[in-house]
Amino acid sequence: MIRKTAGMVLAAALAFSVTACKDAGQKPSSSTSSAASVASEVVKTPETPTLGNADTEYDGFQYLYPETLATESKKNEETQKMENESVVVYLPKSDYASVQRTRAYVEKMGMEFTVDIQPYFQYEEDDYTLAENLDYYLELEYNPDYMDFAGLEVGKAVEDKASNSAQAVVSYCKYDIVEEKPAAYFCTYFVKQLESGLKVLVSAEISSIEATGKLPELLDEIESFYGFRPEWDSAAAEKKLSETKVSNEKEEGIESSSSAPASAGLEADTSAVKNADGTFTVSNITFSLPAGWEMQEEGEAVFAPDGDSVFSGCAIMVMQQYNGATSSDLSMFSENPEILEALLQSYMESSVGEDFSGDMEFKVCEKSPFGMAIKMSMGSDGTKINAYFIFDEEGYMSVMMSLDTEADLPAAQALETLFASVKRS
Numbered sequence: 001m002i003r004k005t006a007g008m009v010l011a012a013a014l015a016f017s018v019t020a021c022k023d024a025g026q027k028p029s030s031s032t033s034s035a036a037s038v039a040s041e042v043v044k045t046p047e048t049p050t051l052g053n054a055d056t057e058y059d060g061f062q063y064l065y066p067e068t069l070a071t072e073s074k075k076n077e078e079t080q081k082m083e084n085e086s087v088v089v090y091l092p093k094s095d096y097a098s099v100q101r102t103r104a105y106v107e108k109m110g111m112e113f114t115v116d117i118q119p120y121f122q123y124e125e126d127d128y129t130l131a132e133n134l135d136y137y138l139e140l141e142y143n144p145d146y147m148d149f150a151g152l153e154v155g156k157a158v159e160d161k162a163s164n165s166a167q168a169v170v171s172y173c174k175y176d177i178v179e180e181k182p183a184a185y186f187c188t189y190f191v192k193q194l195e196s197g198l199k200v201l202v203s204a205e206i207s208s209i210e211a212t213g214k215l216p217e218l219l220d221e222i223e224s225f226y227g228f229r230p231e232w233d234s235a236a237a238e239k240k241l242s243e244t245k246v247s248n249e250k251e252e253g254i255e256s257s258s259s260a261p262a263s264a265g266l267e268a269d270t271s272a273v274k275n276a277d278g279t280f281t282v283s284n285i286t287f288s289l290p291a292g293w294e295m296q297e298e299g300e301a302v303f304a305p306d307g308d309s310v311f312s313g314c315a316i317m318v319m320q321q322y323n324g325a326t327s328s329d330l331s332m333f334s335e336n337p338e339i340l341e342a343l344l345q346s347y348m349e350s351s352v353g354e355d356f357s358g359d360m361e362f363k364v365c366e367k368s369p370f371g372m373a374i375k376m377s378m379g380s381d382g383t384k385i386n387a388y389f390i391f392d393e394e395g396y397m398s399v400m401m402s403l404d405t406e407a408d409l410p411a412a413q414a415l416e417t418l419f420a421s422v423k424r425s
Helices: 003-023 033-037 128-141 215-226 234-243 325-337 336-353 410-421
Strands: 065-069 086-092 098-099 104-110 111-116 150-154 158-160 167-174 181-193 198-206 272-274 280-282 285-287 293-295 303-305 315-321 361-364 372-380 383-391 396-404
Touching: 065 215, 086 098, 086 104, 086 111, 086 215, 111 150, 111 215, 128 158, 128 167, 128 181, 158 396, 167 234, 181 234, 181 410, 198 215, 272 293, 272 303, 280 315, 280 325, 285 315, 285 410, 303 410, 315 410, 325 372, 336 372, 383 410, 396 410
Parallel strands: none
Antiparallel strands: 065 086, 098 104, 104 111, 111 198, 150 167, 158 167, 167 181, 181 198, 272 280, 280 285, 293 303, 303 315, 315 396, 361 372, 372 383, 383 396
């Protein structure tokens, strides 16, 4: 499945988009501003706040500070008005933080902490318990067909009906390519359904290499607000590490997976070659672009008229990545395209935030050059993004994305030429 790898691809894709937007003289708005400004009544709590019962006025935490996340607006069929829901969450204070409309990510004291107020678990998730939804989520997140962590243990979710929540713990070891030594990781996943029906997913991943001595104090405050304590025991982590053989492969084990091709990896392939006939090749796909479109930098799969996105105000990016999707996955997506759309929308929202949200559309293509294709369109404030995602039966995802800041949308037109001509090399 595509949960982890798709997020990495889309984050890279949107990093390109925002850079191109800046280069073209546009000024992206802050990714945290509109979520914090969404009007919503919250419960005033002079006592220590908790998830679902908090405002932004409390200042009694040493390590946490408040942020307001907001769901996407939906039409209320009774009032015919667009409405959303906002939730105050308390996050670790850190210089390494990203707060989007529905999702927040923070790194602090050796912990990667994520809060998502609009997670996607599975099709018709309301028919399942919180524990069943969390188990299914982790089954996709740590699918052994493409994630081969050493010593991987995925615990079954335990549900607490009294607090309307469920929790599960995952542990594994992998080689840290920055520190150049193996590390043990403990990851706690917690989902809680608020009185409004909104589900909030929280995850805390702690590394044995980076965890600091003050981490337990931070975990105390997280437990106070969220109602669960992230799993961490440095002695248990060292014991797991000593008992687990860890490869020093630079990627997260996918090279040793029996089902992945030898060339597969988590890094997206964005290297490009111009062929003698004027076509371009990225990884194992070849395509054409309109006359005059060239690589912006030699060997990189970013294209623009005369190779200059700054002057033209538009660009196209192409990438390919192994994601482990099987033929059965493609059949499921074909029969239930809303599953794939929800996954892609979730990652686009978490990658871009609200800058382009509210105008995001997906459409499954009736015809595809190969595999299954889905088209996405999104944009606001004079910037338009279009993209084709193609999933093939060999487990690869090809992404072709255009960005326009001009009204005549030259990149979007070039994207159609690309899609019509793309083929396997």
